[in-house]
Amino acid sequence: GESVGLHLPTLSVQEGDNSIINCAYSNSASDYFIWYKQESGKGPQFIIDIRSNMDKRQGQRVTVLLNKTVKHLSLQIAATQPGDSAVYFCAETENYGQNFVFGPGTRLSVLP
Amino acid sequence: DAGITQSPRYKITETGRQVTLMCHQTWSHSYMFWYRQDLGHGLRLIYYSAAADITDKGEVPDGYVVSRSKTENFPLTLESATRSQTSVYFCASSDPSSGNTIYFGEGSWLTVV
Numbered sequence: 172g173e174s175v176g177l178h179l180p181t182l183s184v185q186e187g188d189n190s191i192i193n194c195a196y197s198n199s200a201s202d203y204f205i206w207y208k209q210e211s212g213k214g215p216q217f218i219i220d221i222r223s224n225m226d227k228r229q230g231q232r233v234t235v236l237l238n239k240t241v242k243h244l245s246l247q248i249a250a251t252q253p254g255d256s257a258v259y260f261c262a263e264t265e266n267y268g269q270n271f272v273f274g275p276g277t278r279l280s281v282l283p
Numbered sequence: 284d285a286g287i288t289q290s291p292r293y294k295i296t297e298t299g300r301q302v303t304l305m306c307h308q309t310w311s312h313s314y315m316f317w318y319r320q321d322l323g324h325g326l327r328l329i330y331y332s333a334a335a336d337i338t339d340k341g342e343v344p345d346g347y348v349v350s351r352s353k354t355e356n357f358p359l360t361l362e363s364a365t366r367s368q369t370s371v372y373f374c375a376s377s378d379p380s381s382g383n384t385i386y387f388g389e390g391s392w393l394t395v396v
Contacts, residue, residue: 214287214387214388214390215326217384260325260326268383269383275324
């Protein structure tokens with residue numbers, strides 16, 4: 172079946188450095204993607220989304236890049252802070268629908 | 284703005300018992316969802332509801348029952364709990380008419396012993 176996965180299960184970065192979290196998806200028909208942040212003991216929080224008619228979208232300190240050719244999604248966090256420590260996972264859906272497929276997540280650890 | 288609230292947040296129950304997890308949202312979102320989250324898996328959809336009195340199965344519905352008599356509430360019942368249902372359960376909601384983002388509650392940690 173279709174799936175969404177992540178290249179790196181864990182990522183450690185120095186405070187102040189940039190972080191890049193990757194996500195591979197296999198459903199070429201997916202047209203809407205979301206990145207979520209999940210802190211320990213909490214529910215997932217929306218970070219940023221992107222539609223398939225775009226290849227880049229920026230938010231506050233975050234940028235999502237979409238490469239439809241290789242079915243790859245990435246989340247870039249600028250000037251990573253201790254508060255960014257969390258699990259990040261991507262979600263994708265087809266036909267801009269409600270049936271999202273979620274990846275297992277990457278744990279980001281920010282080192283002092 | 285309370286958003287989505289789940290109760291109980293933590294629950295320990297015995298195998299075979301019935302358990303109900305409650306979910307309440309204050310946004311009047313049309314869609315509501317129940318997911319479970321387990322190590323090694325992404326969030327997996329149990330059931331969802333597009334509107335009051337409309338529910339549909341997700342990826343892993345066996346052993347679960349839902350109802351949606353009111354737009355704001357979406358309880359999830361484990362009719363006879365099994366150890367394999369030990370998990371973290373997340374309720375979520377969305378309103379496609381104002382964007383497709385799914386918003387999550389804080390989770391209910393369920394342990395079946």
